[in-house]
Amino acid sequence: MKESVLHLIDQLTPELNELSLQIYNNPELGYEEFLACKLHTDILRKYGFDVEENFSGVTTGFKATYKSKKEGITVAYMAEYDALPEIGHGCGHNLLGTVSTGAGIILKQIIEKLGGTVIVFGTPAEETSGAKITFVENHEFDDVDIALMAHPGSEYMKSGTSLALQPVQFEFYGKTAHAAASPEKGINALDAAILTFNNINALRQHILSDSRIHGVIIDGGKAANIVPDYSKVQFYVRSTSKTYNEELLEKVKNCARAAATATGCEIKITKFEFNYDNMITNETLSSLFNDIIYDVAKIKMNEPPKSNGSIDAGQVSQVCPTIHPYFDITNDTAIAGHTRELANATLTDYAKEQMKNTIAALVLTAAKVITDNDLYNKIKCEFDNTQK
Ligand SMILES: [Zn+2]
């Protein structure tokens, strides 16, 4: 099996390199990835997938499906292809998406023997308000048994955790007045914004240490001689668990409510972006992937970082067993993410070689789970026991 998978990958490699290069040359921001979406769906169609475009209400999203004639589980690979402003593919999503689409095509070529269904989801806008969140809310992952992807970076790392994130916006409404001549007639919305920050700073001592609360004042008034009647602040609240993050968000809201009461302002509370759930790695699936990539290319996966940002694969991991490991494209040179250097690293021969190793491991991992019922049950059992 390993030899035939590696052979199929070799045959597909020129097309995959071209896909990654074209997306690199034409970086598109979240929800504007029209060309990237077309390039992915073109190649998936060519290899026999049924493609739904404009998927789940997301214009640049897609779902490509191939169902074999034999019963079996459903495997999903998640392809990202959005870029960053100014620096293009500084997160390497040109290569990330290519790895997922490549894995989907290779698994499809051997799936008649194995059984089951393979899906490639095109999931836009990971850098902003990730489409995986919409897909999960719309139950698009309900029939998926395992979900896999791998992110390029500067070292091979096991799938780990990410922080749950809640975006919250507070707007305060006060009353203008001459700030010197008749301040007693004014209600100061900027004070409410400042007090919100101070209240949150008092809260910090009493929260779980892995949590993060960070914010900015978007609007704090227009002129120093007018009492500001409007202010707007935005915060991200992050924690290692979704449940605790919801509790913490409520405390942050109370900080803002107290500031409104103290100043006499009206308050409006809204969510200004999608909330991200924390990533729960399925360890059974993850160790299988780690063993297989060692078997394929003698690659040893390093431990994941303790603290991390937030990823929309977190949402997926709450509804089906999921892994999100990292693969090295910089030959162990420390290049930071979200840089032009990392974007350029996606085009090197070294990166292309690691793309092949990663695709092989993603395909062989899925093939093993499809054909080993006990292993699948173990993955499912772990999933049922680790949620929340
Ligand atoms: Zn990124």
Ligand SMILES: [Zn+2]
């Ligand atoms: Zn990324």
